[in-house]
Amino acid sequence: MQGFTQPLFSVDSVLFTVVDGRLKVLMVKRAQSPYEGLWALPGGYVDVAQDVNTEATANRKLKDKTGIEPTYLEQFKAYSGHERDPRGFSVTLAYFALIGYQDAQSQIATVEQAQWLDVASLASVSIAFDHRQIITDAQQRLVQKALYSMLPVYCLPAQFTIGQLKDVIETLIGRPIQRKSLIRRIESADMLEELDEMAITGKRQAKLYRVKAGAEVHHFQRNLEG
Amino acid sequence: MQGFTQPLFSVDSVLFTVVDGRLKVLMVKRAQSPYEGLWALPGGYVDVAQDVNTEATANRKLKDKTGIEPTYLEQFKAYSGHERDPRGFSVTLAYFALIGYQDAQSQIATVEQAQWLDVASLASVSIAFDHRQIITDAQQRLVQKALYSMLPVYCLPAQFTIGQLKDVIETLIGRPIQRKSLIRRIESADMLEELDEMAITGKRQAKLYRVKAGAEVHHFQRNLEG
DNA sequence: CAAATAGTGTCTATTAGACAATATACA
DNA sequence: TGTATATTGTCTAATAGACACTATTTG
Known part of the structure; x- marks a missing residue:
């Protein structure tokens, strides 16, 4: 097939909601190294036996890690490079998702390591990988779409x-x-x-x-x- | 790291130009199986020793396979699934590129297996993988951007x-x-x-x-x- | 001067912003 | 009835479309 190393490929989702005039993003606390204990976007690796495509991976990981099935999900942007994961060259495909806060609360209740973080207050939170940048980019996209759609x-x-x-x-x-x-x-x-x-x-x-x-x-x- | 198979990850570019009132896309003839002899988008695998990120992969593969360095390149969309490559679950990250026809001709001359194909006449051409769909999607994106940018x-x-x-x-x-x-x-x-x-x-x-x-x-x- | 392409002036149509006017519900 | 929120009416501002008009170049 090919003689050299493939990049490590993952899928992450930026799930937003709005509550009380504040934009929130759903994040999970990392249980393992690297970045153990830091907040990260819900995501993970494709299971080729189970996922028909990367959108299925995004939905599955959201459901497994947070309990939530978003009402809107679209592919957003891929992030890649040597620097973003200490284990080597990696690619993550970021999805962009939305849900109503009340709808989310009825699904999220039992999952304790998932929390809504205030996007305006992320500066004071420790965030894994380049997920802070991904959230910033996704927020810009959401603002643009709010202006024309x-x-x-x-x-x-x-x-x-x-x-x-x-x-x-x-x-x-x-x-x-x-x-x-x-x-x-x-x-x-x-x-x-x-x-x-x-x-x-x-x-x-x-x-x-x-x-x-x-x-x-x-x-x-x-x-x-x- | 993880116990299961990673998807095969590649990068492809849809390089458009316009000449004589026609939209053209640059394609290369595949030299190997699968789809040997069919037209495909210029692309290939990330070389983690050489590419700083996937954009570098897109540029490198365009240069190597067609000789062209586009004046505009942006990330477009990832395509994934079991069906798109007979070798198994694969992901390709598609880039979207533009160049002036005259600028391209001065660079492309020596590479014979690369050709400009008329996008309006692609129906009669045999195209590898899901690259026909990728081109259609990229063209729609280009049309939209022409309307507002x-x-x-x-x-x-x-x-x-x-x-x-x-x-x-x-x-x-x-x-x-x-x-x-x-x-x-x-x-x-x-x-x-x-x-x-x-x-x-x-x-x-x-x-x-x-x-x-x-x-x-x-x-x-x-x-x-x- | 005629023809063809380049460039300008100006009127109309569409739609967002501003804000006044009206409607409804409840204390 | 007064007040707060919901909804409608209508004027203004900005910008794209239409199209007439002027400018430049060549035969």
């Missing part, structure tokens, strides 16, 4: 109000947006459906929405202001 | 006219655009500089432009019409 709906539970979606988008992009602009985009995207139920989040009740079955993430022709 | 400048030689850039963009996105819109975008992107020289491509001479030294690919807030 409906992706942020996957940071919410299955049913949500426009006000909750507005809060999530504002948290992601770090500045307020016009509710009117969001409503116009929801209408033109045709990706959500209005439910009969209402939610009591403020004084007046708000309409509840959910993602239409089989809907693709809508991309707009124009960004929200960056 | 200045990326198409890297399909041209170092010096070019607005008319040539317009032709390239129209080839990529498959429909005419307004010259006026392109000029407005060039001015607001602030990524090109006007040269003193003029080019004779039609009746009236046209100003020559080049990419400013160290310029980043500009992204616009709005797409050209899709």
Whole structure:
């Protein structure tokens, strides 16, 4: 086949959610060397007997290490080089995932070594490998997508109000947006459906929405202001 | 380290150029099994003794197999699974590259097994692995980027006219655009500089432009019409 | 001057931002 | 009824499309 060493190949996932106006990332405490005891992204090696592809690896490792099955998962970026793992040249394929906080909490409860860390406070946390850089890059991608797509709906539970979606988008992009602009985009995207139920989040009740079955993430022709 | 088989990991590049209103992709004829004699993307295995990361692998393999050093190279997407290579579970990390046709021709001359294939005519060509799918995906990405960024400048030689850039963009996105819109975008992107020289491509001479030294690919807030 | 390509001026269409106006629910 | 949140109406700003107009070069 070939005469020289193959790089060590792994898959890692950056699973984000938004809660109380803060962006959180799910991390696990490493049980083994290297970087034992440090926080790391949930991930691991492909099991060629079990995984049909690397996306399956990402989902399996998330489920095994944290209990969570994300509502959104997309391939993000590969990181490679000699420096990122003391064991030698390695490649990790990073996936980018989203889930609503409440949906996650019902799945995560029993797994103690998995925790939501505040992305804004990561500077004071010890992080394994180059996972700090991966999180930073993934966050930038999430912010960009929040400006031109409906992706942020996957940071919410299955049913949500426009006000909750507005809060999530504002948290992601770090500045307020016009509710009117969001409503116009929801209408033109045709990706959500209005439910009969209402939610009591403020004084007046708000309409509840959910993602239409089989809907693709809508991309707009124009960004929200960056 | 770990007790089970690692997937076979490789790096492939989709190098595009535009010539005479046609999108071309650079492919090489496979000299060995599997898929001996079929066209494949230039790529190969990481040499951990030589490559600092997978981008270095992409550049090295392009240089070795085709003689070309692209002016633009970005990581694109990983493809994985049991089906894509008869030797077993494999992962290939695909890069996406651009070069001006004239610049490429001066480098490619001596390598005979590398050829520019017309992307619109690939249906009638026998292609190895899942490289046909990779090319299709990369083309879609290129079209999207042509709609919201200045990326198409890297399909041209170092010096070019607005008319040539317009032709390239129209080839990529498959429909005419307004010259006026392109000029407005060039001015607001602030990524090109006007040269003193003029080019004779039609009746009236046209100003020559080049990419400013160290310029980043500009992204616009709005797409050209899709 | 006619023809062809390069480049400019300007009007329209679309959609995001701003913010006023109205609606609803509850104390 | 007053207040807070939800929702709608409408004006402005920014930028892409359309297209007429001017400029340059060659035959």
